[in-house]
Amino acid sequence: MSRLYNNPSVHMKNPELVEKKLKQMAVDGLDRLMIISDFDFTLSRHKDKNGEKCWSTHGVFDAVARVMNPELKQMFDELYKKYFSIEFCPLMTVEEKIPYMIEWWDQSHAHIVNAKFSRETIEGFTSNSRIFLRERAEELIGALSEHEIPLIVFSAGIGNIIETVMRNQLGAIPETMHIISNLMIFDDQDICADFTKPLIHTFNKNSSVITGDQPFYNQIVGRTNVILMGDSLGDIHMDVGVEHEGVALKIGFLNINFDTLLAKYLDSYDIVLVDDQTMEIPINILDHLRNSAFIGSRLSLTCHE
Ligand code: MG7
Numbered sequence: 001m002s003r004l005y006n007n008p009s010v011h012m013k014n015p016e017l018v019e020k021k022l023k024q025m026a027v028d029g030l031d032r033l034m035i036i037s038d039f040d041f042t043l044s045r046h047k048d049k050n051g052e053k054c055w056s057t058h059g060v061f062d063a064v065a066r067v068m069n070p071e072l073k074q075m076f077d078e079l080y081k082k083y084f085s086i087e088f089c090p091l092m093t094v095e096e097k098i099p100y101m102i103e104w105w106d107q108s109h110a111h112i113v114n115a116k117f118s119r120e121t122i123e124g125f126t127s128n129s130r131i132f133l134r135e136r137a138e139e140l141i142g143a144l145s146e147h148e149i150p151l152i153v154f155s156a157g158i159g160n161i162i163e164t165v166m167r168n169q170l171g172a173i174p175e176t177m178h179i180i181s182n183l184m185i186f187d188d189q190d191i192c193a194d195f196t197k198p199l200i201h202t203f204n205k206n207s208s209v210i211t212g213d214q215p216f217y218n219q220i221v222g223r224t225n226v227i228l229m230g231d232s233l234g235d236i237h238m239d240v241g242v243e244h245e246g247v248a249l250k251i252g253f254l255n256i257n258f259d260t261l262l263a264k265y266l267d268s269y270d271i272v273l274v275d276d277q278t279m280e281i282p283i284n285i286l287d288h289l290r291n292s293a294f295i296g297s298r299l300s301l302t303c304h305e
């Protein structure tokens, strides 16, 4: 795991614990592993190659509104200005933030529904959006699919937009990838008429919003170990409710406010990647587990002989 050490973007509060978790995951093997990942600014880039800010899935509607409805754009901007600083405020507790997040999502979704955008418009703007998968994300997703490791994408963004981005940038969505998110519901004229419930916002990404029988359930049965990836402190409980009793290795991408947030991220995530727009470390970890599993299976073969 050489990339974890002497790497200026990698921070760990307890490297021994990380080592211990990796060892356990290596012993248990790839068929005990699943990945749970956030989408916006985790699977997707926070900044492009020129250092310019990228968009979240909701950001697509800022672009739609800018072109088609400037008044609506102004309303989105006002909401963003008010609520984004609350979302990332280092002084407020999660409990204090939750009512504001519900207000933000409710108002934003109501504006989207009122504007009666068509599926075609939304997909067109999504295809031309500044939402890009992180560098080497395609390679990571490909490797997970190849090894039949489930990837649960758990997002407080908009699932239909995630699907379009994935299809555009990966060609197809692997059978082992599943998206839990807010979905737009289209009417018979293909106009966005509602959003699915329960609402998923930054701070309720846990069992409370995973309702009903999930189609991926049979793929994750027996997968006791989890690698969790997120960029918000709200992402650290995404494994609660997905039944697993083994190891959870949590990787946090710290994209903004490095000085004020690093200590909190180190308390919550096993590995914190500061200002890193790549999937290099997760790929490195997967490679390490693959090689260990290979050596493990060789050893057990030798033992049986
Ligand atoms: N986020 C949440 N909402 C909005 C919105 O209406 N507009 C924009 N531009 N961004 C929004 O994946 C969820 C992320 O999306 C952002 C309702 C939040 O910052 C959140 O972290």
Ligand code: MG
Residues within 6 Å of the ligand: 038, 039, 040, 041, 042, 230, 231, 232
């Ligand atoms: Mg995010």
